[in-house]
Amino acid sequence: MFELTSVNFDNHIPHWHTQLEAIGYNVLSIVQEGKVRYDINGEEAIGEKNDVLFIPMSTRRSGGNWMGTTHQKYTILFTYDPSLKTGIPFLDQRKFAKFRMKEARHIFSRCDKLLEEMRGGKSYRSIICLGIFQELLGMLARESDKPGELTPSKLKYAETIKKHLLAHYREPVEVGHLATLVGRSPNYVTTLFKEVCGHSPIRYMHQLRILEACSLLLSSTMTVADISQYLGYYDTSYFCRIFKQLAGMSPTEYAKRGNLADMPKFF
Template sequence: MFQLISVNFDNHIPNWHTQLESIPYNVLSIVKEGKVRYDINGDEVIGERSDALFIPQSTRRAGGNWMGTAHQKFTILFAYDNAPMTGIPFLDQARFAKFRMPDPLQVFDLCGRLHEEMRGGKSYRAFICLGLFQELVGTLAREMEKSPELTPSKLKYAETIKKHLLAHYRDQIEIEQLAGLVGLTPNYVTAMFKEVCGHSPIRYMHRLRILEACGLLLGSTMTVADIAQYLGYYDTSYFCRMFKQLAGMSPTEYAKRGDLSETSKLLV
């Protein structure tokens, strides 16, 4: 039923990207750390830690690092015969699916074992790899039951809001304003965005501000008060509290010992 083509582990590859093409195989992408950006049939999709993405054969797909930051992910290329049906919803429907795994550690472990077995030359490798892959697919289906699939409409709404926040994160932003962008209620937007991205739109805005603050603390002569005001915080003490909450240390401590290359880890 299943034919494994390759199992790859992308480990913080600089400038990682794949060209836009109609893929002749199916792809499972399991994000272990960081973020990855995909173009799926013309729509932008961001995969983050604990996200699983199924990209079916014939999808027009391109991929790359998100905002220049590297990531870790397992990528499994495979083919399968879906007649008769497999009983696995995302395979039988043969359409793109993305969902967040509530308990990803077992999936990460299975992916690691599969990757190691595929690279080795031990006896019965093909048989063992097929067993691991089937266990992985079944585990992913079980995880999907715990976390409802992120529908294309939810992904589209979330990406619209994220693009607005990326362009205006220094401005004063209210949830009602974001809801108006997509024609939905504020409560629904907050819940939907948290389901897709793991945190509320306002929390995402603060993350963008603190990420910018990290760069300014290490790469400019601006004072903490100047940075706070520049980023839209008119109360420096509130800025310092938000910075410590997200980065795990005060702005002054970060300026003394921070490493910009580690910022993405600080903000997970």
């Protein structure tokens, strides 16, 4: 049923990227450390530590390091007969899927073994590799079924909120308004966004603001007070507290010894 094309381990590769193309195979991207960014049919998808991303055949996909940082991930390329049911929900739906593993250690161990067998020249390699891969698929299917899985609806809600924040992060943000965008309660939105993105919508807004503040401190003549007001912080002392909380130093200190390449490391 399954045919493995390749198995790779990307180990903190500087400037890693893949070109935009309609892929002729299925991809399992299993992130061990850091973050990776994909463009999936025109939509951004971020994979973080312990995330699994399934990218089906014929998807228009490109990929790259997130915000200049590096990452570690296993990438498994494979094909299977699309007319057959595999019993694996995220495969049978044949749509992009993302979920976070709760028990990642054993899965990484099987990925290591699969990589070792794929690159070795021992007898019965193809049979053993297929067995390991099918075991791995079963383990991932079990992980995706656990409570708190990142279902398509949760991912859709989170992306809707994220897009709004990206477009309006300099404006006042209220969780109640974000909730109306997806037709859910404020508490649900906060919990959902933290589950998908790892932090609350308000913290994400602050991150976007401080990332831009870092850029403005190094590339403009704006004062700290000017930047504070420009980014929607009408109390400069509050802006400075948020900046130091996220960046680990004051805006003035960052302006003196900061580096644009270091910005993503703060978050």
